[in-house]
Amino acid sequence: MVFWRQVGQQLCRVPKTASDIGLTQSRRYMTFSRTRTIGTTTQLRSTLAVHRSLQSSWQGYSAARRSFSVTAQAAHGHITPPKPGEEINITFIDKDGNKVDLQVAEGDNLLDIAQANDLEMEGACGGSCACSTCHVIVEDPDMFDRMEEPSDDENDMLDLAFGLTETSRLGCQVLMTKDLDGLVVRLPSMTRNLQASDFEAK
């Protein structure tokens, strides 16, 4: 049964009109925001194990066919799955206020976790603490105090972050530890509120 369901799902991807054909190539790379889901719950995980393996082998095949850009294989968004019993809970709140609960392994950083889980977080410098695009805000000040102090380099980049708060951190510099179980971080809203003064000649 599971097999036939998979076959059905793959059939959905077959182009239906002539004009679609030109686009199928890229559909594996570009996705729509409509397809977004919020939060994976743990109880679903086991039932989906088969799905996942089938799905990933299919996608692995299609990716292999077109992955000629070797330079782009930067280490981003690739995390280690947590061992059973050693999961650390973390919650992301995106800029629309949606909560995403995740279970992650020790040692992964927040940028990789976010990118691996479809959250809208950029890492323009590839996680090397040279930009401020992975800015996150720790919701609980106590949790912030429990983290290691940010380095001077991180603080220097945070100084340039949009919407800096007292409990801001760079996602690429926060490594998950057991101490941080239950961490809640918010992704800052990047939209600028336009003022009438923005249109005056300066």
Place this chain on the structure above:
Amino acid sequence: MRLNGAFVCAQCTARTAYRPLRHESFVSRFIFPRRFNSYVAQTGRPVRVAIVGSGPAGFYAAYRLLGKREDAVVDMYEKLPVPFGLARYGVAPDHPEVKNCEDKFTEVATSSRFNFVGNIDLGNDLPLSALKPHYDAILFAYGAAKDKELGIPGEQALKNVHSARAFVGWYNGLPEHRDLDPDLTSGEDAVIVGQGNVALDVARILLSDVDALRKTDIADYALEKLATSRIKRVRVVGRRGPLQAAFTIKEVREMLQLPGVSFDPIPKDVFPPDDVVSALPRAQKRLMQLLAKGSANDPQQASRSWSLDFLLAPDSLCWAPEYPYRLSHAKFSRNELDPSDPHSPSSKVFPKYLSSGKRAQVNLPTSVFFRSVGYKSLPLPGLDDLGIDFDIRRGIIPNDGFGRVTSLSGKGAPEELPDGSLISTLPGLYCAGWVKRGPTGVIASTMTDAFTTADTLAQDLANRVDSQSLLHAPEQGSGLGWDGVKAEAERRGLRPTSWQDWLRIDAAEKERGQQKGKPRSKLGRVEEMLEVLD
């Protein structure tokens, strides 16, 4: 992996975990394919968007747009045969981590809905009006092609006086400044006017140990020249005080930690009083504290030094009477901060006078002089054919802040702002990056800005129900994109470069670099780049 309206790399795709969609059953997936696209179905053709410029603003806008619209096809036009703009030619060679954004851009370019069209200087080689019939929207992200001048006597001298922009382009291998050939051997002093990050980049390159630069992708000819440099002392001079300086703390800290380079302590009296500093916002407070602390390097041990000189306005440049071709010193007039508001980042300065009534002046010895007082965008020739009135004074394309090009003279469609006032926008025309905001900010700010513009464009497309073109009326416009423009380009004898061409140039540069132990050795001339392809 499914990113939220974003872009996915091949490696990620392979690792994706399946997740069920809410309100979606097995059956409904069959009946309503979720990737059904109304626009393609209606007219059977993609939305064609031209992006002018291939720097961070252009690429981040393309990335966002391709993620938001499945039927968008982006053609990116670039003057040079190679992409990446200031990420390649502006970011200092010793900041390779900042260039990591190129990895993302390369990912974007691997999309089949992205075309790179290099080596076409729009406005000069090919008029902008040749693009218009074939596109549904045009997005300008061509940045700032010039820099601001000081307007002081001697500035136009052919030798020993340079714009920092040209110097940066020269050491980064920009073809435009390949032949700058700065003279770094006629003396030991350099003066840089302006206190932004570009000024600090220039100072750092002048003071860095050449062996440290050897491992970077700095231009080979620049390395040779810097190896012979006699410059020992660099002054970075600003018109206002430390609180008003434009540089960011990361670059200052890097300068203060430069091995073998000492820093002249800043006189205490130019800093705001301690109680003012402690009440400053975090970023400014940390910068003031860092500047006051200075460098730990011992001046006795250091062979080179630098200083930040505040409250000095450039007055003129003076040549040695006995050697008319040798710059001897730069004359500066002293300023003082506006006494009514001396401790704000936007404080003004007034000229300082001596008791005799004369301007207080000071001469700083210098053998090479750089101006670094900001970049400036220029209008592309032919912008007015599209109805755009470039704002020369502010150096930007007038826009509504969201990226829609606006008209000052009342052309275009009126739009109501949140505060109730009306502005008129020119449909189908957008801008992003420095040509939209002015030449300030780091890559992160350009990214945010380009995302805003791309979101606006996507939203405008979604709001346009009768047609997918923003530039044209329904049924108008060829929708051919580059395929339509190509014929005209060929007729003019142009030789456009594709992304594949860039990959070949890229490989050639990396191979050249490998022989020299560098990550890359850039080809310094357009002809050399094209030679690789022929």
